Amino acid sequence: xxxxxxxxxxxxxxxxxxxxxxxxxxxxxxxxxxxxxxxxxxxxxxxxxxxxxxxxxxxxxxxxxxxxxxxxxxxxxxxxxxxxxxxxxxxxxxxxxxxxxxxxxxxxxxxxxxxxxxxxxxxxxxxxxxxxxxxxxxxxxxxxxxxxxxxxxxxxxxxxxxxxxxxxxxxxxxxxxxxxxxxxxxxxxxxxxxx
Numbered sequence: 001x002x003x004x005x006x007x008x009x010x011x012x013x014x015x016x017x018x019x020x021x022x023x024x025x026x027x028x029x030x031x032x033x034x035x036x037x038x039x040x041x042x043x044x045x046x047x048x049x050x051x052x053x054x055x056x057x058x059x060x061x062x063x064x065x066x067x068x069x070x071x072x073x074x075x076x077x078x079x080x081x082x083x084x085x086x087x088x089x090x091x092x093x094x095x096x097x098x099x100x101x102x103x104x105x106x107x108x109x110x111x112x113x114x115x116x117x118x119x120x121x122x123x124x125x126x127x128x129x130x131x132x133x134x135x136x137x138x139x140x141x142x143x144x145x146x147x148x149x150x151x152x153x154x155x156x157x158x159x160x161x162x163x164x165x166x167x168x169x170x171x172x173x174x175x176x177x178x179x180x181x182x183x184x185x186x187x188x189x190x191x192x193x194x195x
Contacts, residue, residue, distance in 0.1 A: 013168055014136045017128035020165040022059045029059065032163055032186035037065035042182060042189045043121065043157060047074030052091045052119035053161075054080055055100055055108035061161045063123045066184075068096045078117045080146070081109045088146040091119050121157045122147065124180065129160050133179035133192035134171035147178040157181045164188075 051070050053063040067077045080089040092110040100108035128136040150156040160183040183190040
């Protein structure tokens with residue numbers, strides 16, 4: 001018998017969570033990004049650890065202040081690059097002050113002159129999350145494919161980055177969905193590895 005409440009379809013949950021995210025002001029989004037960057041990072045890492053973030057689009061949570069803080073502690077930053085439909089992402093090195101080029105979907109990314117890196121920790125954008133480690137992305141499956149490929153090669157942590165308003169009680173998980181290990185919001189660090 002399942003103790004999880006019944007859930008609405010993912011497109012409905014995604015739309016509602018994105019509407020709540022979009023309703024946040026620019027000042028609230030900026031303050032949230034600064035709050036996460038100012039908190040101690042929940043994972044100890046050695047100098048040279050590759051931490052992949054992403055360039056935010058629309059009203060996404062901006063992980064760049066956190067990435068900058070992590071590079072000051074010795075991490076190497078990387079950002080994702082879309083190489084093709086239904087393909088895993090490639091991650092390229094990013095100097096956190098360097099300009100980015102527009103990729104095929106209009107998402108800022110490092111240019112082809114930057115070396116590819118294999119991230120140890122991936123900061124994952126999302127539309128919604130629950131406390132069992134499930135997430136709703138944007139429907140392309142890029143992060144699920146990428147995380148599955150990375151984890152096949154060794155231990156890799158997936159850390160969702162979101163506003164607290166993006167949390168929902170339950171997300172219907174599919175077999176190909178790759179769970180998150182933690183979620184960072186402006187109000188808390190949620191460790192999902194103990195769920």
